[in-house]
Amino acid sequence: MSQLSLEQLLVQEHIIRPEQLEEVIQIQKQTGQAMFYILIDHQFAKEKDVLRVLAKQLKIDFLDSLSYNTQVEAIRVFPETLARKYRMAPIKVNEGTLTLATSNPFNINAIEDIGMILGLNVQTVLTTKIEIETTLERLYAKKFIERQSNDEDELLENSPIVQIVNNLIMEAYRRNASDIHIEPEANYTRVRLRIDGDLIQYTSFENEMHTLISTRIKIISGLNIAEKRIPQDGSFQFTNEYKKIDIRVSTLPTPYGENIVMRLLGADQNIEYSLQGLGLSPSTLEIIEKAIKAPHGIILVTGPTGSGKTTTLYSILAKLAVSTVAIKTVEDPIERKFEGITQVQVNQKTGLTFAAGLRSILRQDPDIIMIGEIRDGETAEIAIRAAITGHLVLSTIHTNDALSSVVRLVDMGIEPFKVGSSLVCAISQRLIKKLCVHCKTAHPITTSEQRLLKAEIETVYHAQGCDKCNNTGFSGRLAAFEIVLIDHHLEELISKNAPMEVMRSYAEEKKMQMLRDEVVRFVSQGQTTVDEALRVLYSVDN
Secondary structure, eight states: OOOOOOHHHHHHHTSHHHHHHHHHHHHHHHHHHOOHHHHHHHTTHHHHHHHHHHHHHOOOOOOOTEEEEEEEHHHSSSSSHHHHHHEEEEEEEEEEEEEEEEEETTOOHHHHHHHHHTTOOOOOOOOOOOHHHHHHEEEEEEEHHHOOOHHHHHHHOOOOOHHHHHHHHHHHHEEEEEEEEEEEOEEEEEEEEEOOOOOOOOEEEEEEEEEEEEHHHHTTTTOTTTOOOSOOOEEEEEEEOOOEEEEEEEEEEEEEEEEEEEEEETTTTTTTOOOOGGGGOOHHHHHHHHTOOOOOOOEEOOTTTTSHHHHHHHHHHHHHTTTOOOEEEEEOOOOOOOOOOOEOOGGGTTOOOOHHHHHHTTTTSEEEEEEOOOOOOHHHHHHHHHTTTEEEEEEEEEEESHHHHHHHHTTTTHHHHHHHHHHEEEEEEEEEEEEETTTOOOOOOHHHHEEEEEEESSSSOOOOOGGGGGSEEEEEEEEEEEEEEOHHHHHHHHTTTOOOHHHHHHHHTTOOBOOOHHHHHHHHTTOHHHHHHHHHHHHOOO
């Protein structure tokens, strides 16, 4: 019985219909192109289906995945230059025969060239182009990156997957995004950017691209590319002629592949690390500058994740960094490097926790200490002790408002009198989306809005959306501050473990700056919307 042709096998296995075959034949007559390429290039059938049938016809193997099929010896025998030139991946070498995976079995000249160069017999198995690209990235990319040859560096930079990842990072940087979310779904991979606190749809990829992109990111982040079953964390520094960006990477396994989030540290071009650059009101600036003049004690900045606490601390450090003082920090992560400040990165794997780093810093003769976050009683105890014994300590803590930081420290096991005697100032802050000045529109305030805001305002502004703000109605964010300066009476209340309501009533009586006042001021000045204000105030009041 005569052997069926590739086209006939595809029809027989219901991969293409007879009428489609007729169309393929017509294209072949017009172009002279081989059936194999027409079927794939014109999307009559999926590449893997065509290759699977072709492998059956040629009596060779077809492999869906090469992940667990490569011998180490085959990688040594088949050099990277040949692998990248001919787009073939090594599988195994046995008794003088090298087995290579290819997506093009008709490139006989390439197979013959490789055989002559290596002095080996060459046989092939089939797999898709995507699988070849993924495997070459997995097998060769890491050592390829580490080489210093200019020619090789240029070749790496021109790799399509490398270009996709690089362009994604640069676009995120250009748009002032803080995070890149790469999220595999059932039928595609979604990419979103977090801009001004909101996730914005940026682009999407076909499923086949996800493994290539995730492998590339994992390689440059120092992660295990073979491990896809557990979460991993890594980091790398993205460098081009314009910018150096430190990037933290987190992977999370999902049913459709690994979800990847890249955080761009210090990449926001709008951030100016100075107290004036924070956009503080004159009264707020005066209070903070008074607090940081204290010779010793602890200043706490509170608020939820992403509320700008680190930016505020860095701005204070920039103000304090003079040649006559020694400033040491322990952070997780170091979001921006400062000249003249000794910064230590937390490393849980090696035992360098906040507490351990703080103990070491205290032996380094510091004047000012910054702790990225007080997370536990041990770190809190050392920080309080350092503040009492003559150091100025800056840190963050997760609480809902400024005075709640007092309760949080007591809950961590710190005696109230130590908290009262060491705390200089507690700052709570939130980030509020700022209305686009080009398209905001004025409206009379409604009765319900006035009641919810508890403020006498006549005119408010609504977000519209235009080309200047990507049709969001907002551009940038404002920082709203609640600042409680610890005076003698408040110190006494804290030391006596007074109820929160009593401390708050005293702070309001002394007209200390409450968050509600700051947020309402932004609304009355037309800098944000009522909805944004209520979002912040609701989370604080409840």
